Amino acid sequence: MNWWQRLVKRDQLERQLDAELQFHVEQAVADRMRAGTSEGEARRSAHIELGGLEQMKEECRDARGTAWVETALQDLRFAWRNARKSPAFAIAAIGTLALGIGANTAIFSVVNAVFLRPLPYAAPGRIAWVRQSQPGHDGSTALMPDYAVWKLHNTAFERLSAYQVTLGMNLSAPNQVAERVQAGHVTHDFFAMLGVRPRIGRDFEAGDAESGRDTVVLIGDSLWRNYLHGSPDVLGQSIFLDGAPYTVIGVMPPGFVYPDANDAALWLPDAVNAVCSVPSRAWCDVSVIGRLKPGITMEQARADLELISKRMDGQYPRPLFSAHAALSVGVLPLQEHLTRGSRTAIYVLMGAVGCILLIVCANVANLFLARAAAREREIGIRAAIGASRFRVVRLLLAESLMLGAAGGLLGILIPYWSAPALGFLLPGTIPRSIPMDWRVLGFAAACSLAAGILFGLAPSLIASKLDLNTALKEGGAHPLDRRRRSRLRGSLAIAQLALSLVLLVGAGLLMRSFVNLLNVNPGFDPRNVLLANMQLQPRELYGPARQRDFFRRALAAVQALPGVQSAAVTSQPPLGASVIYLHLLGAEAEPVHVTAASADYFRTLRIALLQGRPFNEGDRDGTERVAIISQAAARILFKDRNPLGRRIQDRNNDNWLTIIGVAADIRHGGLDQAVWPELFQPYPQAPVRDMSLVVRGDSDPSGLAPAIRKAIQAIDREQPVFGVKTVETLLSNSVAQRRQRAWLLGAFAFLSLVVAMVGVYGVMAYSVTQRTHEIGVRMALGAERDDVLAMVVGEGLVLALIGVAIGLALSLVLTRVLASFLFGVGPHDVVTFASVSVALVAAAYFASYIPARRATRIDPIRALRHE
Amino acid sequence: MASPKSDLPQGTLDLLILRIVALGPIHGYAIAQRLTEMSRHVVQVPQGSLYPALHRLENRGLLSAQWKQSETGREAKHYWLTAKGRAQFRNEAESWLRLSEAIHLILDSGQAEVL
Numbered sequence: 018m019n020w021w022q023r024l025v026k027r028d029q030l031e032r033q034l035d036a037e038l039q040f041h042v043e044q045a046v047a048d049r050m051r052a053g054t055s056e057g058e059a060r061r062s063a064h065i066e067l068g069g070l071e072q073m074k075e076e077c078r079d080a081r082g083t084a085w086v087e088t089a090l091q092d093l094r095f096a097w098r099n100a101r102k103s104p105a106f107a108i109a110a111i112g113t114l115a116l117g118i119g120a121n122t123a124i125f126s127v128v129n130a131v132f133l134r135p136l137p138y139a140a141p142g143r144i145a146w147v148r149q150s151q152p153g154h155d156g157s158t159a160l161m162p163d164y165a166v167w168k169l170h171n172t173a174f175e176r177l178s179a180y181q182v183t184l185g186m187n188l189s190a191p192n193q194v195a196e197r198v199q200a201g202h203v204t205h206d207f208f209a210m211l212g213v214r215p216r217i218g219r220d221f222e223a224g225d226a227e228s229g230r231d232t233v234v235l236i237g238d239s240l241w242r243n244y245l246h247g248s249p250d251v252l253g254q255s256i257f258l259d260g261a262p263y264t265v266i267g268v269m270p271p272g273f274v275y276p277d278a279n280d281a282a283l284w285l286p287d288a289v290n291a292v293c294s295v296p297s298r299a300w301c302d303v304s305v306i307g308r309l310k311p312g313i314t315m316e317q318a319r320a321d322l323e324l325i326s327k328r329m330d331g332q333y334p335r336p337l338f339s340a341h342a343a344l345s346v347g348v349l350p351l352q353e354h355l356t357r358g359s360r361t362a363i364y365v366l367m368g369a370v371g372c373i374l375l376i377v378c379a380n381v382a383n384l385f386l387a388r389a390a391a392r393e394r395e396i397g398i399r400a401a402i403g404a405s406r407f408r409v410v411r412l413l414l415a416e417s418l419m420l421g422a423a424g425g426l427l428g429i430l431i432p433y434w435s436a437p438a439l440g441f442l443l444p445g446t447i448p449r450s451i452p453m454d455w456r457v458l459g460f461a462a463a464c465s466l467a468a469g470i471l472f473g474l475a476p477s478l479i480a481s482k483l484d485l486n487t488a489l490k491e492g493g494a495h496p497l498d499r500r501r502r503s504r505l506r507g508s509l510a511i512a513q514l515a516l517s518l519v520l521l522v523g524a525g526l527l528m529r530s531f532v533n534l535l536n537v538n539p540g541f542d543p544r545n546v547l548l549a550n551m552q553l554q555p556r557e558l559y560g561p562a563r564q565r566d567f568f569r570r571a572l573a574a575v576q577a578l579p580g581v582q583s584a585a586v587t588s589q590p591p592l593g594a595s596v597i598y599l600h601l602l603g604a605e606a607e608p609v610h611v612t613a614a615s616a617d618y619f620r621t622l623r624i625a626l627l628q629g630r631p632f633n634e635g636d637r638d639g640t641e642r643v644a645i646i647s648q649a650a651a652r653i654l655f656k657d658r659n660p661l662g663r664r665i666q667d668r669n670n671d672n673w674l675t676i677i678g679v680a681a682d683i684r685h686g687g688l689d690q691a692v693w694p695e696l697f698q699p700y701p702q703a704p705v706r707d708m709s710l711v712v713r714g715d716s717d718p719s720g721l722a723p724a725i726r727k728a729i730q731a732i733d734r735e736q737p738v739f740g741v742k743t744v745e746t747l748l749s750n751s752v753a754q755r756r757q758r759a760w761l762l763g764a765f766a767f768l769s770l771v772v773a774m775v776g777v778y779g780v781m782a783y784s785v786t787q788r789t790h791e792i793g794v795r796m797a798l799g800a801e802r803d804d805v806l807a808m809v810v811g812e813g814l815v816l817a818l819i820g821v822a823i824g825l826a827l828s829l830v831l832t833r834v835l836a837s838f839l840f841g842v843g844p845h846d847v848v849t850f851a852s853v854s855v856a857l858v859a860a861a862y863f864a865s866y867i868p869a870r871r872a873t874r875i876d877p878i879r880a881l882r883h884e
Numbered sequence: 885m886a887s888p889k890s891d892l893p894q895g896t897l898d899l900l901i902l903r904i905v906a907l908g909p910i911h912g913y914a915i916a917q918r919l920t921e922m923s924r925h926v927v928q929v930p931q932g933s934l935y936p937a938l939h940r941l942e943n944r945g946l947l948s949a950q951w952k953q954s955e956t957g958r959e960a961k962h963y964w965l966t967a968k969g970r971a972q973f974r975n976e977a978e979s980w981l982r983l984s985e986a987i988h989l990i991l992d993s994g995q996a997e998v999l
Contacts (some may be wrong), residue, residue, distance in 0.1 A: 023943070033951075037912055037961045038935065044913040044956070068932030076936035080943055 024083040034077055038070060092415030099416060106388060107420065110381045113772055114424025114468060117377030119431025120370040120765065122461040126432045127442045128363055129460075130451045131356050137274060137448060139212025140308075145315055146354035147177070147305040147322065149344040156344075157354070158302040161289065162333050163326050163341060167305075170325050173318035176210040177307035178203065179288045182281070184595050184707070187554045187737050189257045193244065194730070197552075197739030200258070201281035202288045208235075208269075210308045211276075218252045218267025221286040233286065234263040238271040240282040258285075260555025260735065274448050276306065276355060306351060319348040355446040362758060363442055365834060369523065369765045372516040374468060376769050379509040380776045382472035385417065386506055387783045389476050410477045417473020418466070425465025432457065441757045475505070503784060507816055510773075510780045514820025515827060517766070517773040518857050522828040524766035525849040526835055526842055527759035533841030534752055540683030540692075541591060542623035543744040545582075546711060547718035548593045549725055550740040553706040564704040565638065567732060572615060574728040575712060580721060582713045585618040586700060590709040591685050592747040593740065598705075601668040602696065603654050609646075610685065610693045611667070613700040613708070619645075619680060621713045629661050629678030636699035643699065645678040650694035674698070687751040689840050709740075719743055758838060770857070774864040781813050782868040792872055793880025802873040809872050813865025817858045824857075825850060897929070897937050899980060902965065902973040905947060911960035912938060938963060946972050 023030065042063050049059035067073070078084055100107040135141045149163065150156040159167075159179075168177050181202040189195040205221035214220060215235060225233050234256065236245070245251055245265075255262045263285070275281045288303055309318055323346040330341050389396070396409055404412075436451040443449055553559040553567060568586050575584045589598065589612040600611040616632040618624075627648065636643050644665075651660045660676045667674060674696070682692045700708070714721055726738045785792070792805055832844040842849065904910065904918045912935060919929045941947040946969035954960040965973065 033961065034939075036959075040911070040954075040958060040960050041913045041916065041935075043958075047956075066931050068930070073932050073935055076933075077939045080936050080939040082943060 020082055023081045024086055027083070027087070030081065034074060038067075038074070041067065088411070089415065092412050093419060095412060096416035096419045100419070103388070106384060107423075110384055110420045111423045111427060113377045113380055113775075114421060114465075115427035115431070116768065116772075117370075117374040117428070118421075118425045118461060118464045118468060119428030119435075120768070121374050121464050122428055122457060123432040123435040123439060124363070124366050124370045125460045126436060126451050126453060126457045127439050128367060129454070129456045131359055131363060131443060131447065132352070133456055134452065134454070136276075136352055136355075137272070141351065143175075143309045143311070144211070144351040145174075145307055145309055145318060145348050146351050147307060147318075148347045148349075148354075149302075149326075150347060151344060155347075157304070159305045159346075160341070160344070161301040161303055163329065163344075164303055164305050165289070166329055166333070167322050167325055171318075171321055173309060173313045173321040174307040175310050176206050177305065178207040178210040179303040179305050180204070180207060180275075181288050181303055184552070185739070186258045187260070187552060187735065188244070188283075189260075189735055189737075190245065190255075195735050195737040196244065197550075197737040198240065198282040199280045201275050201284040203284050203286060204288045205286045207284075207288075207306075210306065212308075213270065213273055215267030216270040218265070220267065221284075225286040226289070232261065232263045233266045234258070234283050235267045235269060236265055236283045237269050237273065237281065241268045257735075258283075260558065272448075276351060276446065315348045315350065319346050322346045322348065352447075356444050359442060359444045361834065361837060365523070365838075366442070366761065366765075368831075369520055369762055372520055373765055373769050373772070374464065376513045376516050376772050376776070378468050378472040379513045380772055380779070381417075381420070381468075382476055383506055383509050383776055383779050383783075385413075385472060385476040386502055386509075387779070389413070390502065390787075410474075413477030414470070414473050417477070418469035421465040421469025421473070424468070425461050428465075429458065429461050439761075441754060503787070506780050506783070510776050510816050511820040511823065513769075513773040513776045514817055514857060514861065515824035517769040518821055518824025518853060519827050519831055520762070520766035520769045521853045521857065522824075522832060522850060523835060524759070524763040525853050526832060526839055526844065526846060527755070527762050529842045529846065529849055530838065530840040531752070531755050531759045534688050534755060537684060537688045539591070539688060539748070540624060540681050541744075543748050545714045545716060545718050546622065546744040547714065547721055547725075548590050548740065548742055548744060548747070549710040549712070549722070549738050550590075550593070550595065551708055551710070551729065551736055551738055553708075553736060556706070559706055561638075561704045564706055565701050567736075568615070568700060568704075568708055570732050571710070571729055574732065575710060575725055578721065578724050578728065580715050580718075582715055583617050583621045584710060584712045585615045585621045586613075586708045586710055587615070587618055588613040588700070588703075588705045588708055589685070590711055591622065591683060592687060592744065592751055593709060593742065594685070595740075596707050600696075602650075603665050603668075606668055607653050607694070609650050609654070610695045611669075611703075612695060612697050613703040613705050614697045615700050618697070618711065621711050622683075624683055625681040627679045627681055628659075629676070631678065632697075632699040636702060638701050640702075642672055642674045642702050643677045644674040645680050645697045646676055647680050647693070647695040648682045649692050650696055651679050653694050688748070689752075689755075710738075717743075755838070755840070770860060774860050777813060777816060777861050777864040778867060780816070781809060781865040782871070784812065785809060785868045785872045788872075789875055789880050792875050793877045796875065797877040797881060805873050805875075806869045809869035810862060810865050813861055813869070814858065816865075817861030820861075821854045821857055825854065896980070897933060898941060899973070899976050900929075901934075901937055901941065902946065902969060903977070905963050906965050906970070906973055909950075909952070909962040909964040911954055911962050913960070915963070941969070945969075 042060075045063035045066065046056065046059045049062060050056055054062070064070075136144070138144060146157075147159055147167075148156050149159045164177075164179050171177060183200060183202060185197050186200045187195055188198045203221070205223055205225050208214065208220050216238070218235075221233070221235065224230060236251075236256075241247060241251060245254070245256075248254075251265050251268065254265050256265060257263070269284075275284075307318075309315070326344065326346060327342045333341070399409055399412075400406075432451075432453060436453075439451060440449060443451070551571075553564055559567070572584055572586060575581060588596070589610065598611045599608050601607065602609045602611075614632070616634065616636075619626050619631050626645070629645065632643070632645070646654065646660060654660070654665060655663060660679060662676065664673050664675050666672070680695075680697070683695075684690060685693045685695065710725065712718055712721060712725065722741045725741070729736060729738050796802075796805065828850065829845060836844050900919060900922070901915060904915050904922075910918075915938070916931055916934055919931075919934070923929050938947065942949050942963070945966060947963045948966050948969075949961050949963050951959050952962045954962075
C-alpha cells in the first residue's frame with residue numbers, strides 16, 4: 018500500500034490493526050490457559066506483556082506517515098465548526114481579507130501583464146532594444162549611419178533590424194473611400210527577427226526595398242478584413258499610399274502586435290531608404306531591435322556595438338550635435354524598454370495595495386486576539402489534558418489559514434471584474450489585455466497563505482503561552498497577560514492608522530495635483546470646438562499653390578455648413594498637434610513654435626488678442642510677410658520693447674516677418690505643459706500640407722463630423738479626414754491618466770481608512786468590555802459620565818496621535834516617489850499633510866466615541882455584581 | 885545469580901525481526917514468541933515495540949503482509965520478506981557482524997591489562 022492508499026483506506030487499516038492485536042491477545046491467552054492459568058489471570062498477564070494497547074496503536078498509526086494530514090483535517094474540521102459558530106466574525110474576517118487580497122491580486126495582474134508576461138514573439142528573452150544616448154540624457158533611438166555600420170560589422174546579433182514610425186499615410190483602393198492609416202516602416206528582416214510569419218503570402222525579402230522594383234506592402238489582419246473585405250485574392254492586389262501604388266504581398270496573423278506602435282495597420286520594407294532621405298542621413302535616427310545570438314549577453318552586445326561606433330569617426334560624416342564616439346550605446350531587453358514609462362505608477366499602486374493588505378491583516382489579527390481571549394478557558398483545558406503548545410498553535414493557525422484561503426478565493430473575483438478598469442495602467446506598447454494566468458492565481462494563493470500566517474501566528478503564539486492555572490480559574494487570564502495583549506492590540510491599531518495615513522497623504526497629493534491641473538486656464542475656450550486633420554497627398558500633385566487653394570475652398574465649404582459658427586485651419590492645433598514646427602528666430606536664434614493659421618483662428622478658439630490686429634484677406638502670398646506672436650514669445654524676442662511693427666528673421670528659411678499683433682499665451686501642449694513661445698503666420702504665406710480644421714459649432718460639434726468629411730471629399734475624394742475629436746475630449750484625455758491614478762489611489766486610501774477605523778473601533782469596544790468592572794468601580798466612586806467618556810475617547814485619540822506621528826514620518830520618506838506625478842504641489846505639501854492628519858484624528862475620534870458612549874451607560878451596580 | 889539482561893541496542897529490533905521473518909511467512913504473535921525464545925536469557929525485547937516496528941517495516945516496503953489462516957484456523961496477518969527486505973537484511977546483518985567482530989577484537993586485546 019502506498020502513502021496515498023494508506024491515507025484514503027484509513028478505516029480498513031484501523032480494522033486490520035484491531036484484528037491483528039486481538040489475534041495476538043487471544044493466542045497469548047490461549048497459550049497461557051493451556052499451561053494451566055485461569056482465563057482472567059491469563060488475560061491480565063498477556064496484556065501486561067504486550068503493554069498499553071492504545072499507545073501501541075498510536076505508534077502503528079504514526080508508522081503510516083499519514084498522521085499529519087489526518088490531524089490537519091481534524092484541525093480544519095474544528096476551524097470550520099468554529100467559523101459556523103460565530104458567523105459574524107467569519108464574515109467580517111473573510112470579507113476584509115477578500116478586499117485586501119483582491120486589491121493586491123488586481124494590481125498584481127497588471128504587474129504580470131506588463132513586466133512578467135513574455136512578449137508574443139519567438140524566444141522573446143533574446144530580443145534586445147538598442148539605443149544611443151548623449152551624456153546625461155537617455156535616448157531611445159539610434160543614428161541611421163551607426164545602425165548601417167553595426168548591421169555590417171556586429172558579431173553579437175543573429176539579426177539586427179530597424180523600424181520607423183511616421184505620422185501615417187493616406188490609404189486608398191479602387192472603389193474605396195480614402196482613409197488615414199498608421200504605417201510601420203521596417204527593415205526587410207524585421208518580422209523574421211521577431212519570429213512572426215505572414216498568415217497569407219510571403220515575408221519581405223532582401224531586394225524588396227531596392228529602387229526599380231515594385232513597391233510592396235504587408236497588411237495587418239484587421240485592415241485586410243475591414244478595408245479589403247477579407248478578400249481571398251488579396252495577394253498581388255494594388256493599394257494606394259499617399260497616392261502611389263503598392264502591391265500587397267501578404268497578410269500578418271490576427272493579434273500580431275508591432276513593438277512600440279500597436280496601431281500600425283500595414284508595413285513597408287523601407288525603414289532605411291524612404292523615410293530618411295539621403296542628404297539628412299547623418300542625423301536621421303531609427304528604432305533598432307535585434308535578436309541576440311544564443312549565449313550572448315546584453316552587455317557583450319553593447320560592448321560590440323560601442324566599439325564599432327567608436328571606430329566610425331573620421332570614416333563617416335559627423336552627426337549634427339556630437340561625435341559618434343561621444344554617444345553611449347545601450348542594449349536592454351525589449352520588454353524593459355517597452356514598459357519603462359509604467360514602472361513607477363504600477364509600483365506605487367503595488368505598494369498601496371500592499372499597505373491595504375497589512376492593514377487588513379492587522380484588523381483580522383485584532384479580531385483573532387479578541388476571540389482568543391474569549392477562548393482562554395477552552396485553550397487552557399486543551400493544554401491541561403496534554404495538548405502541546407505546538408498543537409494549540411497549529412489548531413489556531415488552521416483556523417486563520419482557512420479564513421485566509423476563503424478570503425483569497427473570494428478575492429480572486431475582484432481582478433476578474435477590475436481588469437478592464439485597470440487597462441489604463443498598461444503602456445500602449447504591449448498587448449492590451451490583462452490575463453488571469455497561473456502567475457496571478459499563484460500570487461493570490463501566496464497572498465492568502467501569507468495573510469493567514471501573518472494575522473494568525475502572533476495571536477496564537479500569545480494564546481498558547483497562557484498560564485494554565487489562571488486560565489482555568491474564573492475570570493480569565495492573568496492581568497499581566499491581559500495587559501500584554503491589549504498593548505499588542507493597541508500597536509496593531511497604531512500600525513493600521515500609520516499605514517492608512519501614508520495612503521491618504523499619497524492620494525491627497527494626487528488629488529490636489531489633479532485639481533490644480535483642472536484649474537489651469539488653457540488660454541482658449543475648449544467648448545463646442547471640433548478638430549479634424551488632413552494631410553494633402555500625393556506630394557507631387559499638391560505644391561504650395563494647390564495647398565492654398567485646397568484649404569481656401571475647404572474653409573469656405575465648412576464655414577457654410579449649418580451649425581458652424583466659425584472655422585479656421587492651423588498647422589499646430591492645441592493638444593492635437595501631430596507635427597511640431599520649432600524654428601530659430603531673431604539675432605539670438607531663439608527656438609519658437611511656428612504655426613500657420615487662417616484669419617479666424619483666434620476668433621474660433623477665443624484666444625485673446627492683446628495688441629494689434631488679426632490676420633485678414635489682405636495677408637496673401639506676395640504681400641508683406643506678417644506674424645502674430647504670443648506673450649511668451651514677445652518677452653523672449655523683444656524683452657520689454659513694444660513688438661508691434663518690428664521685424665524679425667526666421668533663421669530656418671531666412672524670411673523677414675513683421676509683427677502685427679500679440680496674442681495671449683495658451684497651453685498648447687497640454688494643461689500640465691509649460692507655455693510655448695509661439696509665432697503665427699497667415700497660412701497663405703506659409704502653406705503646409707499637414708493642416709487641421711478647427712470648427713466652432715453652435716452647440717456640441719461632434720455631430721458635424723460627417724458633414725465636414727463630405728465637404729472635404731467633395732473637393733478631393735482621395736483626401737481622408739482623420740483624428741476627428743472635440744477639443745474637450747482631447748483636454749479630458751490629456752488629464753485622463755492623472756485622473757485615473759488619483760481616483761485609484763483615492764479609492765485605496767478610502768478603503769484603508771474604513772478598515773483602519775473599524776480596527777480602532779474594535780480595539781476600543783473590546784477595551785470597554787474588558788474594563789466593565791473597572792469602569793463600574795470608577796462610577797461607583799463618583800466618576801461622572803463625561804469623565805468616562807473622556808477617558809475612553811482619550812485612549813482612542815492617543816492611538817490616533819501616535820499613528821499619525823508614525824504615518825507622517827513614513828510619508829515624508831515615501832511621497833518622494835510620487836514626485837513625477839505631482840502638479841503644483843511638492844511631495845511634502847504642508848496643506849495635504851495637515852488636512853489628512855486632522856481628518857484621520859477626527860475619524861479616530863468618532864470610531865472611539867461609539868464604544869465610549871456605551872461605557873457611560875454601564876450600570877455600576879450591575880457591573881460590580883458581575884464579578 | 886541470574887545473569888542480568890541487557891537492553892536491546894538501538895535499531896537491532898528491526899534486524900531481529902527481519903531475521904525471523906526471513907524463515908518464511910509468519911504472524912505477529914509467532915514473531916513475538918520467537919523473539920522471546922531467541923533472547924530468553926540475554927536481551928530484553930519490549931513486546932510493545934513489535935507491532936509498530938512491523939508496520940514501519942511494511943510501510944517501508946521491506947515486509948509484505950497478507951491475511952491467511954493460521955495453524956489454529958483463525959485468520960491472522962502474516963508477514964514475509966520482500967526482495968528489498970532481503971537485500972536490506974543481508975546488508976545490515978553483514979555490517980552488524982563486522983562491527984561486533986571489531987568490537988570483540990578490541991575488547992579482547994585490551995582485557996589483560998585492564999583486568
